[in-house]
Amino acid sequence: MRLIQKLGDWFDLRLQLGAPIRETAEHPVPHETASWFYVFGSAALTCFMLQVVTGILLALIYVPSAGEAWSSLQTLNHGITLGWFIRALHGWGSNFMVAIVLIHMVQVFLFGAYKFPRELTWIVGVLLLLVTLGMAFTGQVLRFDQDAYWGLGIGASIASRVPVIGPWAVNLMLGGPIIAGATLSRFFALHVFVVPGLLIAFVGVHLLMVLKLGINEWPMPGRIVRRSTYLQEYHDLTHKQGVPFVPNAVWKDILFSGFVLFSIAVCAVYFGPFGPGGQPDPTIIQTAPRPDFFFLWLYALLSFLPPSAETPILLIGPAIGIVVLLALPLVAGEGEKSWKRRPIAVLTILLIAVALGTLTHLAEHTPWSPVMDAWSGQPIPPQYLQGQTALQRRGAVVFQAKQCHNCHSLGDKGGQRGPALDSVALRLTEDQLIRQVIQGGGNMPAYGKNLSPAETTALVAFLKTLHPASQAPARDASRDVALGASEVSRRPQP
């Protein structure tokens, strides 16, 4: 025991770190902040440390070369003892890190922790969010499979839309004219050196400010932040009724971090590593690329933006979002902290959460995409064909053969790009059906040049049968009159 003490003294005489570490550990914090709501920041840091360790372990095997990355991932998954587990830890660690950073941000926002004097802590936090998302995106590229390849294509297509410098930006992003070896190498450099370097620097500044300015006190409704009085109030709060950070508050951080690591490990064991998916061979086009979970909402949004507004929204939207986040503490640096007295703040969070949740949910089902194999793989349910005439059945064959089923569902089978056709005969009359099929419109391609008159007749005859037995199909009341009149006019005049 005395030997350890002597050894410790030997080092401390030279390093002189003991006293500042002790002071930092035991600095007083408001006693309500020893709370389970205050554990997310440290948990995010724990995730990051896990990512550093597992990332270095993966780099021992991974080859950042477009020709070999995919097979080196296969080797990691199948050829190296527990390589799959390290990949799974890194992948799940990434998901947990993004999730916890977002939760941390929501908590900080709702507790008003971004207000004076912690404005810069929030601003650096916003940068940390961006850098974390940057890590997630570049990491997804390093899993160099079909999704990564076409995801880069999406990134390049977005970058190319920047006015004037767009084409340059694409060349810089890809490192050349196409997605190839140079592209993967530069994303490797970004993911392993540049972005983590920024992340470490920002984390350092962020933590330094948390220590210097003190952790945000528990917000009490009615306790208003004023620049003139806040520092004194906070000093009184910590020194009169504060508790030392170690051990009063830190045990919850440690326990929660342990729980997070345990959860990541359980997910890694149970669900395994992410991919890699198909080989990054651009000549294999039978693929439906999708981004990772945290970018799914964006993927969904891109299919709903109207074409004319897409480029401005894509380029200006993120810039506005980031500026709003950065400016928040500068605009609202004083005032009420408690979420109980900030209904707009709470509603904003709910709105964003519902919007992102809905878009993510939609992206998991991609109702806007044609179901590419519905025409050959999903037959029309039999009840739609019973008791049909030969012409109507012929129409059903046209419906399948011309791939109408890829975009239109019958009995919940088939695509959802266009409306379900189970009761289309109630909505459209025969003439309207013919017009819609031949001319298209309302986001439907025109099939006029691609269907013979006989095929159109058969198809419409089939579509006319699509209505519930209890309801009569739509009909044009003027049709009988008009046809009757033409019958009359066609009669030979005496």
Added chain:
Amino acid sequence: MSVENGVSRRAMLVKLGLLLNGIVGTFLAVPIVRYLMSPVIREKKFGYESWLSLGALEQFPAGQTRLATYKNPVVNAWDGETADIACWVRNVDDQTFQVFAINCAHLGCPVRWFPQSSLFMCPCHGGAYYQDGSRASGPPERGLFQYHYKIEGGKLLIKAGEMPTPGRAANLKRGGTTCA
């Protein structure tokens, strides 16, 4: 020598040192920036595109649209399979051809050809194009990108080498905007 003089002289030496570092830094910055910008400089000087063969004309029967592949003209040894690029070749009437980029004009996903309905469909966000490459429906703002082509010695050649993107479409022919 007074103390103030000594301080000001040393302060000046510090400034001189900083200035020297600034000058050297600027000199170093030039090659670093040029190195970083090499993909852009390379394009401006030499261009990335050249004429490539897609194979004999017999591979592309009249009235049909077929997938063709080519090796990108600018490659590195470690590009692997990413150097192979696909495109759609439509033989209109044995005289006229259309060669479409595989990339959707929306965000670059690979479009698939469905001969039964004569449509190109994109798996990402549901863009659809007619057989002549013009936009049919969905989020794309324009028709499919088209490569310039020529026929030499019974072979179909296209001018290619750069991934077509919405912002870089100037070098490429625009897809038709009329219906098929």
